[in-house]
Amino acid sequence: MAITKQFLKSKPVCKVTFTVPAADANEVKVVGNFNAWNPKATVLKKLKNGTFKGTVNLEKDKSYEFRYLVDGQWKNDEKPDAFAWNDYAADENGVINL
Template sequence: MIEKKFLKSKPICKVKFSLPKSQVQAAKTVTVVGDFNNWDISATPLKKQKTGNFAATIDLDIHKEYQFRYVLDGKEWINDEEADRFVPANIGSEQNGLLSI
């Protein structure tokens, strides 16, 4: 799930990335990677919630598009079905989610 909250005082959007327990299965770690953190799998970890879901909120500049994916346990890459759209990842037939802010 993706939630966008645009700030009135700054050209920033607070974006909350979250994955339900059912989608992460038995993963112990979940991170979100993308253009905004140079695809660094350790830069933006999602925190496990009491419900078993994982979530993190980051600030992104408005009027931009960002490619992103989630990484489970440092090795399994998955997409968020709620991405604004999908674009080729230039790795085989893989696709990245795209956020329009």
């Protein structure tokens, strides 16, 4: 799993690209407070090499909590900027700081 950040000079926005290796998966989504935890909001595209990839434009100078939904199973990124406890899920969310 990988997260890349591209800060735009012309806008207060960062292009965040999420890459998830999941060759056996049928569907991967990135879900977080940036899309109201809506599992239908951000579906990642499956590439020929078996990874899923997608880009989200997020406002910079903020932090966002997120998780991946891989074939209906919640998963965390291996190397987010931080982790935050989620009482609702009784698990940790990944955090990305922009």
